Amino acid sequence: MAEKVPSIRLNSGYDMPMLGLGTYNSFKPNEVGDAVKAAVQMGYRHVDTALIYKTEPEIGVAVKELIKEGKIKREELFIVTKMWVHCHEPDQVEPACRQSLEALDMDYIDLYLIHFPVPFVDRERTKPTMTDYLDTWKAMEKLVDKGLVRSIGVSNFNKQQLERILKMDGLKYKPANNQVEITPYLAEDELLQFSLKNGISTTGYAPFGAPGQNYVSKDAPKPLENPTIVEIGRKYNKSSAQVILRYGIQRGYAVIPKSTNPARLAQNMDIFDYKLSEEDMKTMLALDRGLRNNFQTFKEGSFKMADKVPSIRMNSGYDMPMLGLGTFNSFRSNEVGDAVKTAIQIGYRHIDTAWMYQTEPEIGATIKKMIKEGKVKREGLFIVTKMWVHCHEPDQVEPACRMSLEALDMDYIDLYLIHFPIAFADEGMSMPTKTDYLDTWRAMEKLVDKGLVRSIGVSNFNAQQLDRILKMDGLKYKPANNQVEISPYLAQEELLRFSLKNGISTTAFAPFGAPGQSYVSEDAPKPLENRTIVEIGRKYNKSSAQVILRWGVQRGFALVPKSTNPSRLAQNMDIFDFKLSEEDMKAILALDRGYRVNLPNFIEWKDHPFYPYEK
Incomplete structure (x- = not known):
């Protein structure tokens, strides 16, 4: 037989x-x-x-x-x-x-x-x-x-x-x-x-x-x-x-x-x-x-695909997964919801959004459905959202937070950020105000005390602005995180060192240089096509995107690449089975040229005292 x-x-x-x-x-x-x-x-x-x-x-x-x-x-x-x-x-x-x-x-x-x-x-x-x-x-x-x-x-x-x-x-x-x-x-x-x-x-x-x-x-x-x-x-x-x-x-x-x-x-x-x-x-x-x-079986309780992703212990005591899903500019119907669903099934647990992105409601509906289906637990997720520039007045902070909570249909936010250091009178950013982000920060601290958020932080802040918060009178909670643009062409080494020294974690947005975004010039340098990065990728049999993400993880910051493509979502997750050599890490760091793709969005406010970027 x-x-x-x-x-x-x-x-x-x-x-x-x-x-x-x-x-x-x-x-x-x-x-x-x-x-x-x-x-x-x-x-x-x-x-x-x-x-x-x-x-x-x-x-x-x-x-x-x-x-x-x-x-x-x-x-x-x-x-x-x-x-x-x-x-x-x-x-x-x-x-x-x-x-x-x-x-x-x-x-x-x-x-x-x-x-x-x-x-x-x-x-x-x-x-x-x-x-x-x-x-x-x-x-x-x-x-x-x-x-x-x-x-x-x-x-x-x-x-x-x-x-x-x-x-x-x-x-x-x-x-x-x-x-x-x-x-x-x-x-x-x-x-x-x-x-x-x-x-x-x-x-x-x-x-x-x-x-x-x-x-x-x-x-x-x-x-x-x-x-x-x-x-x-x-x-x-x-x-x-x-x-x-x-x-x-x-x-x-x-x-x-x-x-x-x-x-x-x-x-x-x-x-x-x-x-x-x-x-x-x-x-x-x-x-x-x-x-x-x-x-x-890669869900919690069996092979834990999500456990592939290392976490950063923030100064608030909570852990933030080092790889997340960015959701900026996902505005087609169901696009961001489908991406979140796929990402969670692949093993993502860190989801990044903002009031300004207009993606909070769809993210919330998707997560609620997945929780109901038993595919994930709320406590197994790390949800980040951000307060927009027209809500910096201290009495507007809590209502803004509650608005995001309602849109997400959640009881708490894991990490709530001040989106930008400059305050504006309206959401369209037509008129800046002089509201000091130190006053905004005091109102942010109250959100933690009320249990509306677990951790608080900032976004697009420079080292001097972080230092001002750290030295403010009566500081109760240090910023747990600063979310900023970091790519091979914008290494932010000085800011990273300052944050690390002061116990502030960092998250990088636009790690690939935000290709396809309307505010990025067509002739802007493209990290994904850089010869050095492509060659390093060949060495490890990895894509340029995977090399860039791995570079970020090894430098110690979290990353939130945006994608709605299931195969790219999976590829972005597949970065924990190799390690860049010290030589390759230095080669990528040497590509830094201080090139900021996010600059055109805010350059007109360069004379404002709280403008965070190079002038």
Whole structure:
């Protein structure tokens, strides 16, 4: 029966059966052991597990019994297990592998995988670290040299992350396999093509959409019930499950459906006596909608995608995520709401808005809906908004704050900022006033005392203006944050040093130079196209945008790039798996030319005593 199952020749020279048994979430006593025995006797030879599944010991016992009974030989089996996220430090890799070997009671592992690219301090994933998986990979290679494992690979890695490994200096062994979620609703065609081109095999987990798993929404679309798949199954006298597995085999990747039911195990094996037509394959591929069920496990309480983002502890005692979503100039209907929804699902928790942006109501409605759906908690978010220039009079501050709270439909604001140091008589900025921002600041402090806001700060303030607040009589709360323009062409090094010295965090807006904004000249220098930045990006296999954001994070300030494009939102989040060298950090800092794109908006007020920019 095992001879029916085709194999994939890995780049390591070993053969991996294309149909395997998944064992995730098999926690009842003897359940996984009985499933392994039944599966092996039916012809399965590929068994997939992981340290975090807690199924290694039971699998090891079952396999040992089967070998003792003469029903199988160890060399006929292909055992896959995975190293969990708390073992990425190079000196922890071998001990983790030996722990799995001991649990399995085996001399070697056929395929050993890095389970997830993001490392954490502990197995419960309470705090991510900055350990680079390239360093982890070097330690993985040593396992092969020591004979502890035959092949090494990764799991849940994207194309860019695979490419980083392939391009790393001194690479000895390419990843033999990448195990990722693939279903009819998540075809991963681009990733498959890349892997095939580079000699990396792929294994698809959760091929049926993981029905019954607690991380999958009850109303998530179910591939097994899809009418198109059901109809194709009738055509071949096969079940939807058999059609989906056959679809994977014909696309060239291994599949590891999880089951402990002997009848289903047998049914899943019965897929090698027919072939889907080219037309049916295309029909199946057309069902792709980019729906990732395992994405839900990146929410709080499971794989915490949001935990990838480091935070800054502000002087108010609250933590501000260092990567946020900017929402300026998102004025098309539903545009900002859709962006916020996508961003939160990706893992963003820091949302930046302002009364002047006119995006508060849509942001509030989106967040309220997501809270109701159980996708996020209000306390898990960090909401920033700003008071506009016509509300600087002390008696106008609280009403302005309450107006934003009402628009956002929230009980409190995490960080409330004075948007600009100059006060105006009207929101259109036609006439500046002499209202001193020190008086405005005293009114801001009262918002904290009343519980309307958790932290207060400023925006577009210079070092001298911050110093005035710090030295004012009766200061109760220092500014927790100053949000200013920072880009490779406007490094703001002096302001950053002053703020750091005085315990004031910094957030950067327009980190890419605000391309596409109406106030930016067409011939303005574009950081995203700068040759130095582009070249640094090639070195790390990252885009210019990712390099700029990473540069900011390593300099110690938060960033709020604006985007409504889902792929760019995801790309902006993908900056925590690498670190710029000290040399590259200096090279980007050397690009500083004091060029401020936000200048045209306020230059006409350069003679005002509170004008914050260079004159």
